[in-house]
Amino acid sequence: MSEIDETSLSCVKVCKSFGLGAQRLEVLKDVSFDINRGESAAITGSSGSGKSTLLHILGGLALPDSGDVFFKGKQFSTQSESERGNVRNEGLGFVYQFHHLLQEFTALENVAMPLLVRRLDPNKAMGKAEKMLGQVGLSARAGHVPAELSGGERQRVALARALVTEPSCLLADEPTGNLDRKIADAMLEIVFDLQSKMKISLVIVTHDQIISSRLDSCYRLVDGRLNS
Numbered sequence: 001m002s003e004i005d006e007t008s009l010s011c012v013k014v015c016k017s018f019g020l021g022a023q024r025l026e027v028l029k030d031v032s033f034d035i036n037r038g039e040s041a042a043i044t045g046s047s048g049s050g051k052s053t054l055l056h057i058l059g060g061l062a063l064p065d066s067g068d069v070f071f072k073g074k075q076f077s078t079q080s081e082s083e084r085g086n087v088r089n090e091g092l093g094f095v096y097q098f099h100h101l102l103q104e105f106t107a108l109e110n111v112a113m114p115l116l117v118r119r120l121d122p123n124k125a126m127g128k129a130e131k132m133l134g135q136v137g138l139s140a141r142a143g144h145v146p147a148e149l150s151g152g153e154r155q156r157v158a159l160a161r162a163l164v165t166e167p168s169c170l171l172a173d174e175p176t177g178n179l180d181r182k183i184a185d186a187m188l189e190i191v192f193d194l195q196s197k198m199k200i201s202l203v204i205v206t207h208d209q210i211i212s213s214r215l216d217s218c219y220r221l222v223d224g225r226l227n228s
Contacts, residue, residue, distance in 0.1 A: 009058060009092075009169050009201060010034035014067035016053055027053050028064070029224035035217075037168050040195065040202040042212035045221035051205040052173055054221065058203065059092055059171050060084040072168070089118055093162030093200075097174040099154040101146040101161075107133060107153075108142040111160045118165070132160040136190055152183040156190065163194060169201045176208065188214070 016028040027050040035041050045051050056062040057069060060076045069076045071091060076084055088094070101110045112129035116122065133142050136156040146154050155175065162170060175191070176184035188211060195202045204211060212218045219226050 008034050008036045009069075009071050009203070011054075011058060011064075011069045012067055014054070014057060014064040014069070016050070016057065016062075016064050026224050028057075028221075030067070031221075031224075031226045032067075033058075033219065033226060035169070035201045035203060037201050038199050039217070040204070040215040041217040041219060042215045043203065043205045043219050043221065043226070044207065044212055047207075049221040050224060051221055054226075055171055055173050055203065055205050059094060060088055089114055090165060091168050093165065093167040093170040095155070095158050095162045095170065095172040095175045097177040099146070099158040101154060101157060103146050106143050106145055107138060107149065107157045107160075110146070110157055111164050114161060114165050129160070129164055132164045133157070135163075135194060136160045152179055152187060155179065155187055159187070159191065159194075163198065163200075166198065167200060169203070170195065172202070172204045174206055175204065176211070177206075184208075185210075 011031060011033050014028055014031040015026070017024040017026045019025050031054060043051050043054060053062070057064050060069065060071070063077060071087060079087070102113070108126065108129050111132055112125040115125035115128060130139070130142060133139055136159055138153060138156055138160070141149060141153060149157065176187050179187060192214070202215070204215065206212055217228065219228050
C-alpha cells in the first residue's frame with residue numbers, strides 16, 4: 001500500500017457484508033486498493049463478486065462495515081453524507097452501464113447539471129457544458145433530449161457530465177456494457193484521450209478483457225478478496 005497523499009484514492013482493509021444475523025454474506029474481505037492521479041486500474045470478477053459494491057464504497061456512495069476510504073487525504077467515515085456528497089460533486093466523476101440521464105432535459109442541460117448543483121453561474125455552467133460536449137464529439141447534439149440520442153451518444157453525454165466538474169478521479173461501472181464492440185471501442189478512445197488530457201485517475205469495473213488489458217493495473221475480486 002502506498003502512502004496516502006493528496007492526489008490518491010485509497011481504501012484500507014475494507015470489509016462489507018449483507019444480510020441479517022447469521023445469514024450475512026461477506027462480499028468484501030480486507031480489501032486494500034489505491035490509485036494515484038493519472039493512473040488507471042481495472043477491477044474484474046464474476047457477476048455478484050462485489051465489484052460494483054467496491055466501486056460504490058470507493059466513491060463514498062456506501063460505507064464499509066470496517067476499514068476506510070481516503071480521498072485527497074480525508075477519511076469518508078469521518079464525513080457526513082452531505083460532506084461526502086460535496087466530495088463526489090467536486091472531486092469524483094461517475095459513469096455507469098446505464099446512462100441515468102434526466103429525460104426531460106437536453107444533452108447540454110444534463111452535462112451542466114453538476115455545475116448547477118454546485119450553484120455555479122448558469123451562463124458559466126452552460127459554457128463549460130458546451131465545451132465538454134465538444135470534447136466528446138457531441139456539439140451538434142447539445143439541444144437534443146436523451147430519447148433523440150443513440151445509445152452511444154447517451155453514454156458520451158454521461159461521460160461529459162462526469163467530467164465537466166474536472167474531477168481528479170473517474171469511476172466507471174461497465175461503461176460500455178450496453179454498447180456493441182465498434183461503438184464501445186470508440187467510447188473507450190474518448191475516455192482514454194480525456195483521461196490523458198485531464199491527468200485524472202481512472203477506475204473501471206468491467207468484464208471486458210479488451211478494456212482491462214489497456215489499463216495500467218488489473219485487479220480481480222475472488223471470494224471477497226482483491227488480487228492483483
